[in-house]
Amino acid sequence: MVPVRSSPILIPGLKTALTNIAPAPRLVVDLDIIRTNYRHLQALTPGAETAAVVKANAYGLGAEQVVPALADAGCRQFFVAHTSEGLEARQALGDRPGEVFVFNGFWPAETDTLHTAGLIPVINDLGQLQQLREHAPDLPCAIHFDTGMNRLGLDERETQRVLDEGLLDRLQVRQIMSHLACADEADHALNRQQLERFKAISGALPDIPASFANSAGVLLGPDYQFDVTRPGLALYAGAPAPGTGFDVCVRIEAPVLQVRMLQPGDSVGYGATWTADRPIRTATIAAGYADGILRACGEGGIARLNGQLVPILGRVSMDLISVDLSDFQGEVHPGDYVHVLGADLDALSEHAGTISYELLVRLGLRFNRVYKG
Numbered sequence: 510m511v512p513v514r515s516s517p518i519l520i521p522g523l524k525t526a527l528t529n530i531a532p533a534p535r536l537v538v539d540l541d542i543i544r545t546n547y548r549h550l551q552a553l554t555p556g557a558e559t560a561a562v563v564k565a566n567a568y569g570l571g572a573e574q575v576v577p578a579l580a581d582a583g584c585r586q587f588f589v590a591h592t593s594e595g596l597e598a599r600q601a602l603g604d605r606p607g608e609v610f611v612f613n614g615f616w617p618a619e620t621d622t623l624h625t626a627g628l629i630p631v632i633n634d635l636g637q638l639q640q641l642r643e644h645a646p647d648l649p650c651a652i653h654f655d656t657g658m659n660r661l662g663l664d665e666r667e668t669q670r671v672l673d674e675g676l677l678d679r680l681q682v683r684q685i686m687s688h689l690a691c692a693d694e695a696d697h698a699l700n701r702q703q704l705e706r707f708k709a710i711s712g713a714l715p716d717i718p719a720s721f722a723n724s725a726g727v728l729l730g731p732d733y734q735f736d737v738t739r740p741g742l743a744l745y746a747g748a749p750a751p752g753t754g755f756d757v758c759v760r761i762e763a764p765v766l767q768v769r770m771l772q773p774g775d776s777v778g779y780g781a782t783w784t785a786d787r788p789i790r791t792a793t794i795a796a797g798y799a800d801g802i803l804r805a806c807g808e809g810g811i812a813r814l815n816g817q818l819v820p821i822l823g824r825v826s827m828d829l830i831s832v833d834l835s836d837f838q839g840e841v842h843p844g845d846y847v848h849v850l851g852a853d854l855d856a857l858s859e860h861a862g863t864i865s866y867e868l869l870v871r872l873g874l875r876f877n878r879v880y881k882g
């Protein structure tokens with residue numbers, strides 16, 4: 510598990526635990542928003558079951574807290590990338606019911622671990638399928654068929670063999686799946702092509718639940734939803750398409766350490782890349798790229814104080830950013846909290862030349878993590 514740094518720090522020889530009481534950056538994750546997003550997805554796809562993708566520590570937000578919240582909202586299927594993440598998800602579930610699928614394939618050396626922890630490997634090629642048939646034919650599994658992404662999954666020729674030779678017949682196949690390469694571009698021709706290929710495969714295996722759509726795939730419509738959907742992002746940080754009723758569950762809250770008055774000609778931060786052309790007020794904030802505010806978020810990135818925009822000035826340092834208070838209405842004092850990400854997640858990701866997924870999974874480890882709900 511990712512260490513949660515809000516716990517008191519113990520120093521050998523001292524009798525009492527020391528708590529960090531100075532204003533420190535915190536990561537606020539609203540579990541109620543995740544539950545609401547889950548129910549919204551389920552309502553959008555009444556004919557399908559909504560699974561949850563919780564890989565990479567639930568997109569950086571904390572699998573230990575997020576997995577039980579999703580289970581409480583009714584989620585019964587969880588997907589991770591690595592077996593170690595599967596173990597974390599299983600631990601987080603505790604006594605709650607839930608299947609845990611591991612995307613990264615079947616490796617015979619892990620058979621006992623998978624069995625004992627009740628993890629379901631997703632088979633990605635014919636070699637893995639043959640190893641499963643040989644070493645662990647009783648182990649529940651899922652099969653990933655590649656329909657055009659050419660990343661993981663049985664290719665066309667392997668798929669044909671599996672179907673022709675009935676290679677799944679005596680296995681415990683809990684699910685067949687495929688993954689869309691371009692779901693966030695609704696008009697992309699590959700979406701239809703992948704859909705037709707997956708329809709043919711699921712048609713040949715009618716008794717096994719089929720799973721195809723990620724978050725953006727769900728929004729492509731009922732054709733794409735099959736028996737199980739596999740959203741990740743929409744659970745945590747809004748939909749790939751605007752106005753679809755999902756909220757961002759996370760924000761960084763970072764304290765103001767200093768308020769400064771700059772004169773024309775004064776520059777800010779490393780490299781002196783931003784220089785004032787007028788007298789302006791700035792605030793220095795205690796969060797930086799060590800906390801996941803990527804360097805690419807600097808100069809033109811946005812943060813908020815009391816809901817008002819306070820643009821980021823100059824370069825992002827490891828532990829600090831500076832923000833522009835010129836248009837800010839009101840008083841600012843050291844200890845006040847500036848918000849980063851939150852409702853601005855998409856805009857800030859775009860400014861940084863990346864996607865919201867990457868900002869989320871790079872959230873740092875030294876935050877006090879606060880879970881609401």
Ligand SMILES: *Cc1c(COP(=O)(O)O)cnc(C)c1O
Pocket residue numbers: 562564612688722723724725739740741742743
């Ligand atoms: C990450 C992932 C998902 C979830 O994708 P989102 O875009 O976050 O909804 C679904 N399926 C597979 C195979 C994935 O790797």
